[in-house]
Amino acid sequence: MNISVLVDYVLIALVGGVGSILANRGIAVFNDGLRPIMPEYLEGKIDRKELAATSFAVSFGLIIGFGIPVSIGSTILVAHSILLAADIIGTWTPANKWGTALAGVVGAVYGVGLLFGLSFIVSAFKMLPVNFLGALSLLGGPILLAFCAFPALAVASQHGAKKGMITFGATFVAYLLATKFGVFSVGNGIKITLNPIGMSLLVAMLFMLYFAAQIKGEGTSNASLVNVFSARVSRIKKNWIWLSIMGGLITAASSVLIIAVDVLPQQLLVKGQVMEAAIATLARAIGFIPLVFSTAIVTGVYGMAGTTIIFAIGLLLKGNPIVAFIAGFVWMWIEVQALAGTAKGLDKFPGLRDMGEHIRTSLTDTIAIALLIGAALACNKMAPNLGYFWVIGVWLLNKKLKKPLVDMAVGPIAAIALGILLNLLRIVHLF
Known part of the structure; x- marks a missing residue:
């Protein structure tokens, strides 16, 4: 095992282990849906069993249906596959010093097993009669450009269809212009190439921020929250060292390209488009700042990856895990210290404060439809014509279930299920 591979395994073990410890001690969790439940446990309103059951209910489906299926075929893990699992491991282990130690060990073992297991799965796919790994690579194809549409959807949701269509049109034009005129020669044979996806996303984000910034006010909702829940804000600040360590580890893992935020x-x-990935990560993080800060103030429990800006910092420091760890450590400390001030500052720009909710909804809708289209392309490559039938049928039937899978999970699961089914059919000579 070479040194770079060893570093990967050590980092992913530490991310899984420390993340599980944070969840075990009620310092931080990754799932936004679990965070509001944590105070109920910390104040004795629900017991540990109820907390564990809730953690499992809100996270397991996303791990199995989204995080792991999307990570298969790549050595780069989607954060959901490990950080949501850390939520579960942390809440399922006892709330004492031995339980905390156990959470750290189990989380570390899970992280290593996840990274090793995905590599093993890739090798195993190559031995199958029908190797559908290549087809699975089509899953993410539509996401790259479709992602640029989410700001227009967010603008339409927050400011009306007209402004949403203006943003969409500007995004479309930006892509065309960057494609046609995005290569510049600066002399000595050196050329600079603008990435069309990155430029169109940048333009879309600027429009989204512009429209949101036009809504001004002197509200005091966040300021009131800070005053009412000052003890919970203090609790987060008291745990800054744990949060900073986690921030450093995630940043370092991001810098060696073993974990991505989405x-x-x-x-x-x-x-290989690292800068574009950093821009996309930063764009996503903007939408989560109001949510993370507001829920942190109310609950006294921070986000395991904070505002997720640390993922972007890691990408900008690609290949430098030690420097990335220090930068992530410092940045997470800054986030924690700025928690109250930033929340109060957002009151002056209620449009920016409210924008976060629209961004998150738009992101979810965009990724879900892109993954569905990607799954259709992947399945059709595995089994021409039959693949479209399979994906459409699974999508529609899922809607009729009493407990349907989240939309983002349907496409990846349908594609993997078809690949397995085709191998079984090959064995009995029906495919």
Whole structure:
């Protein structure tokens, strides 16, 4: 095992281990849906069993249905596959010093097993009668450009369809112009190439920020939250060392390209487009600042990856895990210290404060439809014509289930299920 591979395994073990410890001690969790439940446990309103059951219910489906399926076929893990698991491991282990130690060990073992297991799966795919790994690579194809549409959708949701269409049109034009005129010669044979996806996303984000910034006010909602929940803000600040260590570890893991915050940056990294992945990561993080800060103030429990800006910092420091760890450590400390001030500052720009909710909804809708289209392309490559039938049928039938899978999970699961089914059919000579 060479040194770079060893570093990968050590980092992923530390991310899984420390993340599980944070969840075990109620310092931080990754799932935004679990964070509001944590105070109920910390204040004795629910017991540990109820907390563990809730953690499992809100996270397991995303791990199995989204995080791991999207990570298969790549050595770059989607954060959901490990950080959501850390939530579960941390809440399922006892709330004492032995339970904390156990959470750290189990989380570390899970992280190593996840990274090794995905590599093993890739090798195993090559031995199958029908190797569908190549087809699975099409899953993320539509995401790269479709992602650029989410700001227009967010603008339409927040400011109306007209402004959404203006943003969409500007995004479309930016892509065309960057494609046609995005190569510049600066002399001595040196050329600078503007990435069309990155430029169109940048233009879309600028429009989204411009429209949101036009809504001004002197509200005091966040300021009031800070005053009412000052003890919970203090609790987060008291745990700054643990949060900073986690921030450093995630940043270092991001810098060596073993973990990405979401599927779009992951797909860009697979294609070697690191700067574009950093821009996409930063764009995503902007939408999560109001949510992370507001829920942190109310609950006294921070986000395991903070505002997720640390993922972008890691990408900008690619290949320098030690420097990345220090930068992530410092940045997470800054986030924690700025928690109250930033939340109060957002009151002056309620449009920016409210923008986060629209961004998150738009991101989810965009990724879900892009993964569905990608799954259709992947399945059709595995089994021409039959593949479209399979994906459409699975998508529609999922809607009829009493407990349907989240939309983002349907496409990847349908593609993997078809690949397995085709191998079984090959064995009995039906395919």
